[in-house]
Amino acid sequence: MNRTKLEKFTRHYRTLINQDLQQYLTSLTGNVNLVKAMSYSVMAGGKRIRPLLVLAVCHDLTGEITEGALTVAASLELLHTYSLIHDDLPEMDNDDLRRGRLTNHKVFGQAAAVLAGDALLTNAFAWLATADLPSGEVVKLIGCLGQAAGAEGMVSGQMSDILGENQKLKLAELQQLHRQKTGALLLYACQAGAILAGASSKIENLIIIYGQAFGLAFQIYDDILDETSTTVEQGKRVHKDQTEHKNTYPGLLGISGAQEALAQALEQAAEALEKLRSLGYECPLLKDMLGYFAGEKK
Amino acid sequence: MNRTKLEKFTRHYRTLINQDLQQYLTSLTGNVNLVKAMSYSVMAGGKRIRPLLVLAVCHDLTGEITEGALTVAASLELLHTYSLIHDDLPEMDNDDLRRGRLTNHKVFGQAAAVLAGDALLTNAFAWLATADLPSGEVVKLIGCLGQAAGAEGMVSGQMSDILGENQKLKLAELQQLHRQKTGALLLYACQAGAILAGASSKIENLIIIYGQAFGLAFQIYDDILDETSTTVEQGKRVHKDQTEHKNTYPGLLGISGAQEALAQALEQAAEALEKLRSLGYECPLLKDMLGYFAGEKK
Numbered sequence: 001m002n003r004t005k006l007e008k009f010t011r012h013y014r015t016l017i018n019q020d021l022q023q024y025l026t027s028l029t030g031n032v033n034l035v036k037a038m039s040y041s042v043m044a045g046g047k048r049i050r051p052l053l054v055l056a057v058c059h060d061l062t063g064e065i066t067e068g069a070l071t072v073a074a075s076l077e078l079l080h081t082y083s084l085i086h087d088d089l090p091e092m093d094n095d096d097l098r099r100g101r102l103t104n105h106k107v108f109g110q111a112a113a114v115l116a117g118d119a120l121l122t123n124a125f126a127w128l129a130t131a132d133l134p135s136g137e138v139v140k141l142i143g144c145l146g147q148a149a150g151a152e153g154m155v156s157g158q159m160s161d162i163l164g165e166n167q168k169l170k171l172a173e174l175q176q177l178h179r180q181k182t183g184a185l186l187l188y189a190c191q192a193g194a195i196l197a198g199a200s201s202k203i204e205n206l207i208i209i210y211g212q213a214f215g216l217a218f219q220i221y222d223d224i225l226d227e228t229s230t231t232v233e234q235g236k237r238v239h240k241d242q243t244e245h246k247n248t249y250p251g252l253l254g255i256s257g258a259q260e261a262l263a264q265a266l267e268q269a270a271e272a273l274e275k276l277r278s279l280g281y282e283c284p285l286l287k288d289m290l291g292y293f294a295g296e297k298k
Numbered sequence: 299m300n301r302t303k304l305e306k307f308t309r310h311y312r313t314l315i316n317q318d319l320q321q322y323l324t325s326l327t328g329n330v331n332l333v334k335a336m337s338y339s340v341m342a343g344g345k346r347i348r349p350l351l352v353l354a355v356c357h358d359l360t361g362e363i364t365e366g367a368l369t370v371a372a373s374l375e376l377l378h379t380y381s382l383i384h385d386d387l388p389e390m391d392n393d394d395l396r397r398g399r400l401t402n403h404k405v406f407g408q409a410a411a412v413l414a415g416d417a418l419l420t421n422a423f424a425w426l427a428t429a430d431l432p433s434g435e436v437v438k439l440i441g442c443l444g445q446a447a448g449a450e451g452m453v454s455g456q457m458s459d460i461l462g463e464n465q466k467l468k469l470a471e472l473q474q475l476h477r478q479k480t481g482a483l484l485l486y487a488c489q490a491g492a493i494l495a496g497a498s499s500k501i502e503n504l505i506i507i508y509g510q511a512f513g514l515a516f517q518i519y520d521d522i523l524d525e526t527s528t529t530v531e532q533g534k535r536v537h538k539d540q541t542e543h544k545n546t547y548p549g550l551l552g553i554s555g556a557q558e559a560l561a562q563a564l565e566q567a568a569e570a571l572e573k574l575r576s577l578g579y580e581c582p583l584l585k586d587m588l589g590y591f592a593g594e595k596k
Contacts, residue, residue: 030454030478033461038449086416091408110389114412115457118384119449121416125423126444135433142440146424151336151417156328159413163331180328 006288010052013065013073017051018043020074024127030119037108037116042081044099049292050076050189053214056285057193057207068133069196072141075127076189079149082120083185085113087158121149133196140195148188157181161246169247175216177247182222183215190214203279206272210286213269220262221293223248227255266290304586308350311363311371315349316341318372322425328417335406335414340379342397347590348374348487351512354583355491355505366431367494370439373425374487377447380418381483383411385456419447431494438493446486455479459544467545473514475545480520481513488512501577504570508584511567518560519591521546525553564588 025039051073058069088095088103090110095103105113128145131138147153157180164177190211194204227250249258269290276283323337349371356367386393386401388408393401403411426443429436445451455478462475488509492502525548547556567588574581 028449030449030451031457031461034449034454034457082416086412089409089412091412111387111460112457114384114387114389115453115460117416118380118419119453121419122444122448122453125440126448129437129441129444135437138437139427139433142423143427146420146427150420150424151326151328151332153328155413155417155420156332159329159332159410162409162413163329 006285006291009056009059009285013052013055014048016070017048017074017077020070021077024074024078028123033108033112034115034119037104037112038081038120040101040107041085041098041104041116042078042120044101046077046081046099048077049218050080050185053186053189053211053289054193054196056289057190058196060283060285061194061197061199061203061207061281066132066196068131069193071131072128072133072192072196075124075131076145076185076192078120078127079124079145080185082117082124083149083154083158085117085120089113092158092162137195141192144188144191144195148184153180153184154182157184164247169252171252174247174249174252178216178219179212182219183212186215186218187211203276203281206276206279210269210272210276213265213272214289217262217265217269217290217293220249220258220265223250224255224258224262262293266293304583304589307354307357307583311350311353312346314368315346315372315375318368319375322372322376326421331406331410332413332417335402335410336379336418338399338405339383339396339402339414340376340418342399344375344379344397346375347516348378348483351484351487351509351587352491352494354587355488356494358581358583359492359495359497359501359505359579364430364494366429367491369429370426370431370490370494373422373429374443374483374490376418376425377422377443378483380415380422381447381452381456383415383418387411390456390460435493439490442486442489442493446482451478451482452480455482462545467550469550472545472547472550476514476517477510480517481510484513484516485509501574501579504574504577508567508570508574511563511570512587515560515563515567515588515591518547518556518563521548522553522556522560560591564591 021042022039025035025042028035028038054073054076055065055069059065084098085104087093088098089105096106097103103113104116108116125142125145128142129138131141133141149155157177160173160177161181164173169177187208188211190207191204194207197203199207226248249261253261270287273283273287319340320337323333323340326333326336352371352374353363353367357363382396383402385391386396387403394404395401401411402414406414423440423443426440427436429439431439447453455475458471458475459479462471467475485506486509488505489502492505495501497505524546547559550556551559568585571581571585
């Protein structure tokens with residue numbers, strides 16, 4: 001598959017995901033200001049990497065995307081957006097810019113931002129529970145998502161991140177932090193695709209190895225970008241890691257050390273794909289998605 | 299059934315719920331400080347009314363409580379506790395006391411309190427997804443819980459409450475606010491009991507009517523208590539509704555008007571129970587639980 005095919009896939013499904021998100025948010029009958037605050041951040045034009053990963057895995061393994069898979073993908077974006085809103089709060093990272101716009105609490109106030117996040121998190125599960133899929137699959141997906149996002153996953157990583165500010169973490173600690181904070185949800189995205197595809201546990205495990213490596217690469221790449229790019233390019237405040245004494249890969253390993261760690265992670269992902277290929281799964285989308293980290297897409 | 303039986307039921311199952319909660323929290327392998335903050339608020343000794351409602355409905359309809367039902371009940375307390383932690387935040391109701399102890403953010407700081415709430419909310423769903431029940435039941439329960447707690451339920455009510463401060467709501471608006479903010483989760487508790495019991499839709503609907511009336515009575519009673527009792531009795535700051543220009547039933551209807559509204563809600567609940575009785579369901583626990591609002595238990 002060439003680059004054009006991934007781009008076509010991405011463009012097509014990003015549009016469908018955005019339509020699903022818009023439709024879901026519009027259908028909500030709750031407090032108007034709450035729904036407005038939720039929609040503001042969800043529809044701020046993110047890249048939709050997590051939903052696209054769900055669909056790419058699913059498509060690479062089965063060649064098709066069902067309505068149920070779209071719901072699984074789009075509901076994940078609600079959950080991801082909640083995490084951005086809460087991370088940006090004054091008591092957390094205190095950020096004013098996100099996805100090129102003012103952060104949620106800057107527009108709607110701090111109370112509304114907490115509540116918009118709470119609602120997005122809750123409704124991610126509510127929406128996922130309505131997915132047009134066998135009940136057993138839905139329960140497995142919800143269990144995996146809760147595990148990835150909760151006290152043993154993303155929230156745990158965010159807590160470690162906040163507590164780790166102003167103290168130098170060891171590389172192993174930083175890896176553990178990122179495995180939870182960023183990695184867990186990207187891993188879930190891949191695993192969800194495998195569950196949707198009805199993959200055997202052997203295939204699911206290889207997809208999980210790919211997902212872990214993808215998540216690690218994603219965080220290292222993000223750290224490197226934070227050091228080397230501008231606010232306009234990123235649509236959010238950059239160089240903030242340094243200012244806030246955050247622990248990062250470039251901080252620990254230097255830029256070239258971080259680039260080497262990124263290359264290693266990509267190598268791990270490629271190895272998993274090689275094993276999948278030997279089992280009859282070519283996985284062209286997942287292969288091309290690794291191009292994201294070559295600076296071809298930001 | 300006499301009062302002693304309800305007390306025995308309550309004591310027995312409150313102990314089991316607390317054991318389940320303690321065990322679940324202890325099993326979490328996430329960031330130690332995060333789990334500590336979560337446990338602090340969950341194990342602060344609440345009355346466990348919502349989980350007990352789940353089990354009372356289930357027991358009144360089937361005469362038994364399964365392990366799966368206990369998980370459904372206990373996971374609801376995680377979600378309820380998250381809502382208390384976030385409601386108490388400085389940007390929300392800014393409370394220092396809850397369940398007789400310092401609020402979460404007073405002990406662990408504001409960032410940790412947001413995260414502890416986020417994790418409790420997320421893990422409520424994660425835990426519920428592991429309940430030893432048929433998948434179809436679990437999916438229905440998760441859908442109902444998400445609906446009750448999210449953008450069309452509890453969070454919507456909290457948003458209306460915050461926006462409604464300093465402006466006088468009409469009675470219908472106040473009722474709608476409370477139906478979402480407090481009522482939705484109590485209603486879910488009753489509905490969950492009916493789902494666990496495998497009740498017919500006719501029975502489930504009557505339980506829902508009981509749950510709606512119970513939720514309304516609960517809020518009116520709470521408003522009355524806030525006006526008439528002391529901080530020591532309540533374990534949280536009282537008379538705050540007035541100070542913060544919150545809309546309340548006594549504020550709108552006066553104390554005696556509020557007491558009348560309470561009596562009406564209890565009458566509605568009793569009517570639903572009467573219909574259940576005519577269909578062969580005596581529901582002694584649900585009948586006696588209405589005694590909560592007679593000031594017999596606080």
